[in-house]
Amino acid sequence: MYRGTAKLTEPCIMGHEFIGEVVALGANFHSSSTGRPHLYSTLHVGDKVVSPFTVSCGECHFCRVGFTCRCVESRLFGTPLTPGGQAQYTRVPRAGGTLYNLQDIPDGSLLADSSLLLLCDILPTGVFAAFQALSHAKTLPFTTRQPYPLSASPPQMGDVSFLPFLEEDKSLTMAVIGLGPVGVCTCIALLDMLVTRKLKFNVIAIDTNEARRAKMASIYSIIGNQQFGEFQVADASNVKELVADLTKGVGCNAVLEVVGNTSALRLAYELVRPFGCINSVGVHSDHAVPYKGVELYDKNVSLDFGRCPVRAMFPMALELLLKRQDVLGSVGGETSLVEKIASFDDAVQIYDDFDKGKCGKVLFDPFK
C-alpha cells in the first residue's frame, strides 16, 4: 500500500502490528458474556493487550479449530476497511476473540513494549513456518526415527523392515529462504525447536543481501548451540552446491520460504529433496506458482502455503519470546532483531531504507 501497488482510492491508516492499552470497551464486554471467548467477560479498561495482525472472532469454525487467520470475520489491520496501528488509538473489531491480554501471561509484564510487538506477526509467523516444517508427515521419519509410514501410524501386521537408519538418516537439513525480519524469526524458531527436541541438523539461511546475512550471523553468535547441529548463512548464488555437498546430493528435508515471489519458490524446489516439504509463509501475489505438475510428481513434493494463524500460535511464540530475550528483548544492538524505535516523522526515510535493504525491523512510537 505504501508503495502504491495496492491501488487505494482513499487514504487509510496503515500498521498491521500493534500493542496497546484498553481505553474503552464495546457494549458486548460485560461480566455476563458467558459462552463467548473469555475476554468478553474478563477484559478491563487499563489492561495491556497484544493484537494479532488479523481479526479473529474466536467463535466460528475456523477459530474453534485454531485456524484463526481464516476466521469468517477476518480482516487485515492497516487497510481501508480496518484502520491499523500507526495511530494513537485503534479500534479492534471482535476484540474478545482477537486480542491477547497480557494479564493472562505469566511474566508478561517483564517484557518491553518493543519486544511484545514481535508477537503481533513476525515471531508467530516464524514459529508457524518452523512448526509446519517439523510437524509435516514427511518430516516425521527424521524426528521419530521410524520409517514412513510407521512414523505416523501404528505398526501393521507383516511389517518388513528395511535396513536400520544410518546416522545420516537421523539428521535434518533445512533451508530458510529470506532473512528479512520474518526470516530471522523463522531461523530463531527453527533452531530453538531443533535444539529443544535434540535433533541433529544442518540449517542454511539464504539471502542475497549481505547486511541481512551479517545480522543473522550476529544473532546466531548469541543463540547458537553447536551441540546438535550446524547453521550457516549463504548467498543464493552458491547455495545449491552447498546443499548438495552437505547432503551427498540428496537435498533439503524442508525449505522454509519467507519471501513471497516466484524466484524464491523456484529456489525452494531446486533445494528440496524427494519427499521434502516447501513451507511458504511468504505473501504471494497474482503470479502463477512456478512449478510443472511433473516436477512435483517426480519429487513427491509437499507444499504448505499461507498466513500465520497468529492468535493460535501465541502461546508457542510467547514461550520463545521469553526464552530468547537475548536477541528479541533489546533495541539497536548488533545482535538485536529490532534496530530502532522511530517517530512517524521519520517514516518516509525508514520505508525507503527498508526497501533498499539498508535497515531491518524498525518500530514506530506514535507518541514520540
Next chain:
Amino acid sequence: MYRGTAKLTEPCIMGHEFIGEVVALGANFHSSSTGRPHLYSTLHVGDKVVSPFTVSCGECHFCRVGFTCRCVESRLFGTPLTPGGQAQYTRVPRAGGTLYNLQDIPDGSLLADSSLLLLCDILPTGVFAAFQALSHAKTLPFTTRQPYPLSASPPQMGDVSFLPFLEEDKSLTMAVIGLGPVGVCTCIALLDMLVTRKLKFNVIAIDTNEARRAKMASIYSIIGNQQFGEFQVADASNVKELVADLTKGVGCNAVLEVVGNTSALRLAYELVRPFGCINSVGVHSDHAVPYKGVELYDKNVSLDFGRCPVRAMFPMALELLLKRQDVLGSVGGETSLVEKIASFDDAVQIYDDFDKGKCGKVLFDPFK
C-alpha cells in the same frame, strides 16, 4: 506409451504391475548375504512374490526412511530400461529390496492371484492418498479433536483455549476426484480408515463417467457403514454446490486428486476449505500447476504430490486387501473391482475400451 505419447524409439515390454513365482535368483542371493535386505538370504526358487511397480534397493537413504519410490536406483517397470510384466518371464533388478515374499505374509496363500495383483500399485496408491490426507498436520485437529497447533504439539504455557469444538468441527468432509481403478481403491482405503478410527465423515466421490460412478456406488453398497458417516458419488458439474451444502459453505478438509490433469487440480482447489489439503496421487505431466500464489496464500492450502512408495505401504495395503476380500477378492461381479482376466490377444480391444471409459480394471494372464 501404448497411446504413443511417450515417444519410444524401440519396442518395449509393457506392464508395471505383476506377481509371479521365482524361477531363478541372481548371484547376490545366498545365505551369507548379511547386512542386506533379508530377501537376499531368504528368497528361494519357487517362492511366490509381489512386485511394486518401481524398483527399490532397500539399501539407500530413501529406502531406509520408507520413501521407497524415490530410491536412488529407482526404475519404472514396463519401460525400455526395465521391461515389464506383460510377459511370461520378467527380470527384477535389486529384487532383494524390491519384492515382497508371500511366504512372509500370514494368510497370503488365501489370496487369489487376481487379488494379489492389486498390491503392485493401485491399492497401495489408494492407501497412500488416504493416509496422506489423514496424517497431514492440518487434518489432525479433526482427528484428535484438539485445536491447531495443540493437535500436533504438547500444550504450551499460557494456552488460552477458544470455544470448545461443536459437532460440526468434529466431522471430516473429504472429496475424491477420479473413480478409475485407483480412485475406487482410494475410496475403499479412505472409508476403511475413517470407520476404523471412528471418525465422523462425509465423503464425496467425483467422476464425470456415469459407469464409474455406478461401479463405485455398487462397491459402497457392500462396504458401506453408515454408523459414522455418509458417502455419495457425484458428477463434477454440481459438486461445488453439494460440498457447500454439506459444509455450510466451508468446503472440504481434504481433496484427494486421483486423475493427474489441470482440471482435476483446479476442481480440487475450488472444493478445498481454508487450511485444507490437496493430496494428489495423479500422474502429472508437463503442464503448469494451475494456481496463483495468492490463491494458495489466501486459503492456506497444503498440497502433497507424487508417486506411492508401494514397498513401504505394502503392510497397510495388505491388511486392507485381506479385510476387503468382499470387493477386492473376486473377478467380474457387479461389486468386484477387477472386471475380467484376459489374454494378450484381447489387449488392443481392452485398451481401447478403457480409453473410452467402457471398462475398468482388467488383468492379463500371460499364459492364457
